[in-house]
Amino acid sequence: LQCDAQSAFDSADDAESFEAARVAFTGAKKGRLKDVQKQMGAVPNEEKKTAGLKLNEVKSAIQTALETAQSRLGGGDDSGVDPTFDPTLPGNRPIIGHIHPITQTINHLMEIMGRMGFEAAEGPEVEDPWHNFVALNIPEDHPARDPLDNFYLATAAAAKADRNVEGEQLLRSQTSTVQIRIMEERQPPIRIISLGRVYRPDQPDATHFPMFHQMEGLLVDKNVTMANLKTVLRVFATNYLGDDVEIRFRPSFFPFTEPSVEVDFLWDGTWIEFGGAGMIDPNVFKAVGYDPDEVSGFAFGLGVERLCMRRHGITDIRDLYSGDLRFLRQF
Numbered sequence: 001l002q003c004d005a006q007s008a009f010d011s012a013d014d015a016e017s018f019e020a021a022r023v024a025f026t027g028a029k030k031g032r033l034k035d036v037q038k039q040m041g042a043v044p045n046e047e048k049k050t051a052g053l054k055l056n057e058v059k060s061a062i063q064t065a066l067e068t069a070q071s072r073l074g075g076g077d078d079s080g081v082d083p084t085f086d087p088t089l090p091g092n093r094p095i096i097g098h099i100h101p102i103t104q105t106i107n108h109l110m111e112i113m114g115r116m117g118f119e120a121a122e123g124p125e126v127e128d129p130w131h132n133f134v135a136l137n138i139p140e141d142h143p144a145r146d147p148l149d150n151f152y153l154a155t156a157a158a159a160k161a162d163r164n165v166e167g168e169q170l171l172r173s174q175t176s177t178v179q180i181r182i183m184e185e186r187q188p189p190i191r192i193i194s195l196g197r198v199y200r201p202d203q204p205d206a207t208h209f210p211m212f213h214q215m216e217g218l219l220v221d222k223n224v225t226m227a228n229l230k231t232v233l234r235v236f237a238t239n240y241l242g243d244d245v246e247i248r249f250r251p252s253f254f255p256f257t258e259p260s261v262e263v264d265f266l267w268d269g270t271w272i273e274f275g276g277a278g279m280i281d282p283n284v285f286k287a288v289g290y291d292p293d294e295v296s297g298f299a300f301g302l303g304v305e306r307l308c309m310r311r312h313g314i315t316d317i318r319d320l321y322s323g324d325l326r327f328l329r330q331f
């Protein structure tokens with residue numbers, strides 16, 4: 001049997017003759033190996049052991065012959081394999097995403113400000129009026145608190161449009177909220193930036209979007225001056241936008257800074273506003289429990305989209321949030 005099987009497998013020269021030999025010798029029903037196995041029952045007890053050993057020997061010899069033939073014929077059953085398939089060809093590259101330009105900008109800004117010693121801090125996007133207004137010296141009747149200019153959350157209490165109710169919440173309209181949160185938690189000296197989303201119900205156009213990002217900066221120490229503020233902003237601007245960038249401070253008003261300025265950069269011959277800044281108002285220090293006679297500080301808030309747009313020559317803020325890959329892939 002062993003010799004027959006050996007020669008049958010050795011002489012198999014295509015899939016068909018190989019398959020015929022396989023069925024003839026190792027077939028589960030009519031295979032000759034099976035026949036021999038069936039006869040084992042008739043072997044007298046004292047010879048069973050030797051017969052069993054012999055059978056196993058033959059079995060494994062046949063198996064080896066079968067495998068040798070299989071690999072010689074190219075892997076045995078290749079019926080399901082496409083003969084044109086070439087496993088050595090490089091594969092298809094999977095399409096993977098990449099980092100959104102605004103996230104790239106945020107990382108870049110954190111790096112530049114980090115080099116000047118500003119540590120990144122975060123605050124919640126859903127805020128209470130204390131952090132978004134009250135502690136920032138924005139009084140009850142101030143237009144900045146108007147429901148038409150803010151996204152108040154429709155909690156049961158706030159729905160009444162009684163904006164003084166306990167538990168009232170809104171989507172923060174500025175990252176200045178984080179100034180308050182940090183000063184409530186820490187003691188000076190403080191040197192932080194906070195980059196994140198803010199929300200205002202603006203009609204979207206080329207320069208407005210109801211959600212955008214701000215970079216807030218806060219420095220509190222002894223004897224901080226407006227000159228320090230201007231230097232930090234100038235160093236930042238030249239690092240991010242290039243050495244030839246021109247920066248301008250325009251007198252302005254914010255309830256939480258005194259004096260206050262608006263920060264403009266020259267863009268294609270035009271002064272464009274990038275945000276606000278100023279020296280921390282004593283009322284803000286009082287709200288967080290600092291002594292305004294002991295410490296001074298400055299704060300600034302710049303629009304991240306505008307910075308990104310100026311650096312990359314983007315002309316429509318809506319492109320950043322369109323999800324259009326043809327646009328996003330350029331970054």
Ligand code: PHE
Pocket residue numbers: 173174175176254257275276277278299300301302
């Ligand atoms: N929070 C102001 C705004 O959103 C910007 C600002 C920040 C102004 C810090 C002064 C100081 O317009």
